[in-house]
Amino acid sequence: MTRLGYGEQIRRWRVEKYKERDSLMNARESDVTMITAGSKAEGLTCCYESDIDSLFVLEGILCVEAGISLHTLPDGIEVYRMDTCAYSGHCRLLLERQARKHFKVIHTAQCDNGQGDILLSSSLFLDEMSAYSSTDSSVVRHERAGPSLPRLIGGELHTDHVFALRCHCPSILQRWASRPRHWPSPVLVQKVVSLGANVTAVGFKESEFKHMEWRIGFNTGESELVNNLNDTQAKVYVMLKMIVKDVLRPLKKEITSYVMKNIVLWQAESNPQNKFYAQSFFHWLHDGLRALRTAIVTQHLSYYMIPERNLMAASGLTYRQQSHWVEVITDMMAEGPRVILRLPKIRRAIVAxxxxxxxxxxxxxxxxxxxxxxxxxxxxxxxxxxxxxxxxxxxxxxxxxxxxxxxxxxxxxxxxxxxxxxxxxxxx
Structure with a gap:
């Protein structure tokens, strides 16, 4: 796997170069902060191996939990109160304080709920951002995927753009930070807490009010966690992603690489770090496959940052898919180390x-x-x-x-x- 581009040296190089890219891009812009997310921020994919996931955070807007005093926040910031009565990990946003200077797309996405409150519609916001970000003639738009606006730039660069708002939710982060764990270290836990959260424009698929709901996320914190996985853990994560892509081959994202990420993060938190070493690779790969099979059977996997949120909820899995994938994963687990021969990229490297x-x-x-x-x-x-x-x-x-x-x-x-x-x- 190291020779295929998944070694520690190139992984660290990628992480630093994408951080540098973000700094250079943000030096040009003051209203929006760009953050590279996903596999590129984690250093786990080559330049053209997957899309570039970019998070664009609108500055001057803050979403806060109940109980946060407006007097503690700078006057020039527009503030929305988070109503977390929605499905776990989601919220609705009620305008608490409007700033003099605000984004036109935000103003257009505001709605009156008929009770004197102004809510920010995630659906209208995404409509506005989609229209706003499609004026360049060299950009080809593709169908939306959740909060993401996929684009093909210059005929060759695939990108996923996600627009987000900053979110101040100390109680959610403190619940995560206070869990008993083997990993991450207290220093890393505090760094993740300090990186904060954001909300993106997507509601729970089966919610009656999904067009008004926003999803709470921790992109920068999660990237920091993945970047602190050791070499064995990172390679288990990459291998699990390959298995989903090349063996299970979901057609409509019924299972995503994000599910694999959460399986590996739960592995890391629940076990002593000294158990993750090169010779234990196949043990942890087998353990990850077992966790994936359980998630498919039960249609449940707790989100690492907010365990109450089920990542398999509304996944669209059919009974036929469940049965087939459970059978395939069971066969793979029985194969032991030979399971890697199912993956074309690994197989070619072995025979070379x-x-x-x-x-x-x-x-x-x-x-x-x-x-x-x-x-x-x-x-x-x-x-x-x-x-x-x-x-x-x-x-x-x-x-x-x-x-x-x-x-x-x-x-x-x-x-x-x-x-x-x-x-x-x-x-x-």
Missing amino acids: SPEPMLWYSMKRMELEMLALEEMNRLITCPLENVVVDMTDAILQEIRRRQDEVLMEMIEEGCSENDLTDIHRRILN
């Missing part, structure tokens, strides 16, 4: 000759490091009529070395278009 595979892995890692450097350099390059100045010396050197490495990896005689396509396939 060791020395060429090691050489290829090192070249691939260099290409990815160059690609991440290029990504951030493009942000800092000056713009002329919204076009990047490609004469930048550092950018040119990065691209020269990319072509040099590619030519070492393939036969000569390829055109520039061929190199671009091969580059993407190598980093997929």
